[in-house]
Amino acid sequence: MxxxxxxxxxxxxxxxxxxxxxxxxxxxxxxxxxxxxxxxxxxxxxxxxxxxxxxxxxxxxxxxxxxxxxxxxxxxxxxxxxxxxxxxxxxxxxxxxxxxxxxxxxxxxxxxxxxxxxxxxxxxxxxxxxxxxxxxxxxxxxxxxxxxxxxxxxxxxxxxxxxxxxxxxxxxxxxxxxxxxxxxxxxxxxxxxxxxxxxxxxxxxxxxxxxxxxxxxxxxxxxxxxxxxxxxxxxxxxxxxxxxxxxxxxxxxxxxxxxxxxxxxxxxxxxxxxxxxxxxxxxxxxxxxxxxxxxxxxxxxxxxxKNLYDIIVEKVTLKFPDGRASIIADVAINKEEVRDSTGTWWKGRVVDLGDLSVFGAHEKISGEGKTLDATSFELGDMLKVDDVRILLK
Ligand SMILES: [Zn+2]
Structure with missing residues (x-):
């Protein structure tokens, strides 16, 4: 053989x-x-x-x-x-x-x-x-x-x-x-x-x-x-x-x-x-x-x-303006293809939050030292994929 x-x-x-x-x-x-x-x-x-x-x-x-x-x-x-x-x-x-x-x-x-x-x-x-x-x-x-x-x-x-x-x-x-x-x-x-x-x-x-x-x-x-x-x-x-x-x-x-x-x-x-x-x-x-x-x-x-996401923002500080304490979390986003009158394009959906260190991603973005306003999205939300970069402070 x-x-x-x-x-x-x-x-x-x-x-x-x-x-x-x-x-x-x-x-x-x-x-x-x-x-x-x-x-x-x-x-x-x-x-x-x-x-x-x-x-x-x-x-x-x-x-x-x-x-x-x-x-x-x-x-x-x-x-x-x-x-x-x-x-x-x-x-x-x-x-x-x-x-x-x-x-x-x-x-x-x-x-x-x-x-x-x-x-x-x-x-x-x-x-x-x-x-x-x-x-x-x-x-x-x-x-x-x-x-x-x-x-x-x-x-x-x-x-x-x-x-x-x-x-x-x-x-x-x-x-x-x-x-x-x-x-x-x-x-x-x-x-x-x-x-x-x-x-x-x-x-x-x-x-x-x-x-x-x-x-x-x-x-x-x-x-x-x-x-x-x-x-x-x-x-x-x-x-x-x-x-x-x-x-x-x-x-x-x-x-x-x-x-x-x-x-x-x-x-x-x-x-x-x-x-x-x-x-x-x-x-x-x-x-x-x-x-x-x-x-x-x-x-x-x-x-x-099956253990891969499209994007994971790693170890970002999630801030809660309502007074809840900040936490450090990974944020997973999957891209979804959308077809409408303007053509075909991609949206992201936040599909998981927390310790996602066991998962892979097509793209990992370091969130260390950065913050994300947790009220800017909900789990399951659609957002333009690039928005996550804009949202990172
Ligand atoms: Zn098939």
Whole structure:
């Protein structure tokens, strides 16, 4: 067993030259189905005969759901993104991948990937959710809890596509709250990985073990660029979820959760990690090098842990003009995205006060020697994020 990356050079090249093939037409997360279709159209032209795009059904509101097929190899690799409409990071990474293939058709790595694997890609499985930038479908259903009842057309499309092709390997592409850390490290989890359990006992079989090897290879790739920022997602069995069931139905499945990164609200660095990570692993699947990874790099990942705030003002003196004694406290603030007629912007909400020394933060502001008028906000208050700096005296 090795814990070395099989093709570190290819991975490094993908990372270092990313700006030359990044799909620049998308630069923010709130793109919708119509834009995606326009982009797929232009990528189809640049990919020539290397891609087929087939409408395989419609969403609840009848937006098209499409299957992209690249390659002619015997190892089928299935990817689906944005089952949750407000989780678009991987969809952007997939467009980058298509652009990379278009620009590097004749490279040895692309030829190897396309001759050994068949990539089956459903980008934006939940276009109605994407339209509203919400998690759930237009029927208000969480598609990721509909794998058994199959009441949504989106869920039926996902299951029937898996059943039709019976792919060897699958990637279930999501975004998570950017406030998770890697174990107790205080490091933000930029990406969390999971080889989902297929039963309550969380036992291993050949299918899940292969998923763990793929996840291990991905861990080794991501460690090159974000070492200490990769976590393992909770592996409790969820009988209604797709990842767990697709594992059970025989496709070795890896969940990729795009998390958070400092000063990256649009998740552009995480999009890059999705692109570089997946392309590297496609190559490793094509050469079957990942089979030598073993499962240790994945097994040893610390758990995804929720103990991060956006901002903590540390040890500030809270003053109470009504006569209560001053106290020293840490103040935690989370940013919330607000959309209104003026556009999209961020507000902060004070979410905790007191000794917060066990928590991490994307930004820590020293409050030592400074005071904050405790009547200027209440716990749970919304305030413009920068206000906290203005309020500090
Ligand atoms: Zn999700």
């Amino acid at each position: 090795t814990t070395q990356l099989a093709d570190a050079q290819f991975t490094k090249k993908l990372f270092d030259t990313y700006d030359s093939y990044k799909f620049n037409e998308i630069s923010s997360r709130r793109f919708k189905h119509a834009e995606l279709m326009t982009h797929l159209d232009s990528l189809k032209k640049s990919l020539g005969g290397l891609i087929t795009i087939e409408q395989i059904g419609g969403s609840g509101e009848n937006r098209s759901i499409n299957l992209l097929t690249l390659g002619t190899g015997k190892t089928k690799v299935f990817l689906w993104s944005q089952m949750h409409g407000d989780e678009p990071t991987a969809t952007m990474g997939l467009l980058d991948i298509l652009n990379y293939v278009a620009q590097n058709k004749n490279s040895a790595e692309v030829k190897k990937i396309l001759s050994e694997t068949t990539l089956l890609i459903i980008p934006m499985l939940n276009p109605d959710g994407a339209e509203r930038f919400q998690r759930r479908s237009s029927h208000g259903i969480d598609i990721n809890r509909d794998a058994l009842r199959l009441q949504t057309s989106e869920a039926r499309i996902l299951k029937s596509t898996r059943d039709k092709y019976n792919p060897e390997i699958g990637f279930n592409l999501h975004d998570q709250d950017p406030r998770y850390t890697v174990g107790e490290s205080g490091n933000v989890a930029v990406i969390s990985l999971l080889a989902p359990a297929y039963n309550v006992e969380k036992t291993d079989n050949a299918v899940r073990t292969r998923a763990k090897k793929v996840a291990s290879e991905l861990t080794l790739v991501l460690n090159q660029f974000a070492n200490g920022h990769i976590a393992k997602y909770d592996d409790a069995f969820e009988p209604r979820a797709f990842g767990d069931n697709i594992q059970k139905w025989g496709t070795s499945t890896v969940l990729i959760e795009s998390g958070g990164w400092k000063d990256d609200p649009e998740k552009m660095f995480i999009r890059k990690l999705n692109c570089v990570g997946l392309l590297s692993v496609f190559h490793s699947i094509a050469t079957r090098a990942y089979e030598k990874s073993g499962t240790a790099p994945y097994d040893n990942l610390p758990m995804n842990t």
